[in-house]
Amino acid sequence: MVEEKKIRNIGFLSTYPPRECGLATFTEDLVNEISKITAIRPSVIAVVDKEQYTYSQVKCKLSQHDCASYRRTASWANNNLELLIIEHEYGIFGGECGEYIIELAKELKIPFIVTTHTVLLEPSPKQRTVLRDLGRLSMKVVTMAESSIPILAGTYGIEAEKLVFIPHGVPTLQVESREKLKVDYGLENKQVISSFGLISPAKGLEYGIEAVAKVVPDYENLIYLILGKTHPCVKENRGEEYRQSLMDLAQSLGVRDNIRFIDKYLTKEEVITYLHLSDMYLTPYLSKEQAVSGTLAYAMGCGRVIISTPYRYAEEMLGDGRGLLAQFRDSNSMASCIRTVLGNPVRKNEMEMKTLAVGRTMTWSTVAEQYAQLCMDILRPVRPTIQKSHPHLTIIKPNGKRAG
Numbered sequence: 001m002v003e004e005k006k007i008r009n010i011g012f013l014s015t016y017p018p019r020e021c022g023l024a025t026f027t028e029d030l031v032n033e034i035s036k037i038t039a040i041r042p043s044v045i046a047v048v049d050k051e052q053y054t055y056s057q058v059k060c061k062l063s064q065h066d067c068a069s070y071r072r073t074a075s076w077a078n079n080n081l082e083l084l085i086i087e088h089e090y091g092i093f094g095g096e097c098g099e100y101i102i103e104l105a106k107e108l109k110i111p112f113i114v115t116t117h118t119v120l121l122e123p124s125p126k127q128r129t130v131l132r133d134l135g136r137l138s139m140k141v142v143t144m145a146e147s148s149i150p151i152l153a154g155t156y157g158i159e160a161e162k163l164v165f166i167p168h169g170v171p172t173l174q175v176e177s178r179e180k181l182k183v184d185y186g187l188e189n190k191q192v193i194s195s196f197g198l199i200s201p202a203k204g205l206e207y208g209i210e211a212v213a214k215v216v217p218d219y220e221n222l223i224y225l226i227l228g229k230t231h232p233c234v235k236e237n238r239g240e241e242y243r244q245s246l247m248d249l250a251q252s253l254g255v256r257d258n259i260r261f262i263d264k265y266l267t268k269e270e271v272i273t274y275l276h277l278s279d280m281y282l283t284p285y286l287s288k289e290q291a292v293s294g295t296l297a298y299a300m301g302c303g304r305v306i307i308s309t310p311y312r313y314a315e316e317m318l319g320d321g322r323g324l325l326a327q328f329r330d331s332n333s334m335a336s337c338i339r340t341v342l343g344n345p346v347r348k349n350e351m352e353m354k355t356l357a358v359g360r361t362m363t364w365s366t367v368a369e370q371y372a373q374l375c376m377d378i379l380r381p382v383r384p385t386i387q388k389s390h391p392h393l394t395i396i397k398p399n400g401k402r403a404g
Helices: 022-034 067-080 100-107 125-137 146-154 178-184 205-215 232-238 241-252 268-277 294-301 312-317 331-343 345-362 364-379
Strands: 008-014 040-048 058-063 083-088 112-116 140-143 163-165 191-196 222-227 259-262 280-283 305-308 323-325
Touching: 008 022, 008 058, 008 067, 008 364, 022 040, 022 083, 022 294, 022 364, 040 067, 058 067, 067 100, 083 100, 083 125, 083 364, 100 125, 112 125, 112 364, 140 146, 140 364, 146 163, 146 312, 178 268, 191 205, 191 268, 191 294, 205 222, 205 241, 205 331, 222 268, 232 241, 241 259, 268 294, 280 294, 280 331, 294 305, 294 312, 294 345, 305 312, 305 331, 305 345, 312 323, 323 331, 323 345, 331 345, 345 364
Parallel strands: 008 040, 008 083, 040 058, 083 112, 112 140, 140 163, 191 222, 191 280, 222 259, 280 305, 305 323
Antiparallel strands: none
């Protein structure tokens, strides 16, 4: 529990709604939850491309592609904040590999924390330099996957004592039972698989469709929900080419009636509702590099059976029998996993219980408390000690306990 009489002004530098991206949603959820902690007054510095902001939390705007704006933003932060949390994703900052963020970091006179949303196994030299320098200038570096800790220390050269694990948060909303929701959504007596998020070729959804087509002859009541808009960058460059290719694939495989596309940017309430009516959640992503997946985290929070390709975050979260891993770009492997779930209701229930148990440790209230405590630890005056402690790796577990 955070106990502090003085209210601290903490800033969050990130994209923010109405921008449609996972980072914006993540920051909104975290800021909304951390604002409930009386010891902290959160402010948002929104990374702006073309968006207009009316949210009261947005106190400052950073022009994404204007290098001078990074220095002006640092000056604003120095004058208005006590600590800044930088939500880091290469693509949201200007310059080569988002290098402009280093200009801001160098100008900051207040301490700052970096939350890493992408940790690449094999970064380019420039990508390595940007994250290494950002880590070197920061007080702490947060990762949402424990498997990223040795990569941040080894590949990026960030000091081990700076590394902190705090899980991705998940919302908590009360909803109707799965069977009641299926009736409400016209899915009564259906076995439902779902995938959600901004649609792009990297999601590998074609393999999910092919897998469903292989299973449907034995389970005609199988429905696959593909939920979400096309990613804005994909739509700008290629229109709806990818979505149309998925629809054409479903048609050619004879499963057009088993695949349903919900073409909209879902609210959190809609996401949670669709997850709760699902029997399985599928992430057929193509890249091993995926260090974090907010959609998979949400599915964990809802206690769903998850079938996934073995990208890093999925391997970590689905260990100990919490889900099933299929091979990359392999619809036969994915179909086998789906059949395993459909043919083993007892095992399905066991996986749901195991997933839910972990998901309950990842609620936004728990995660916000951990971020708040980390901020307070940094801002609290250091008391001299007789014996100097050895550097150690700080890991904040989902239950809030620390392991050295």
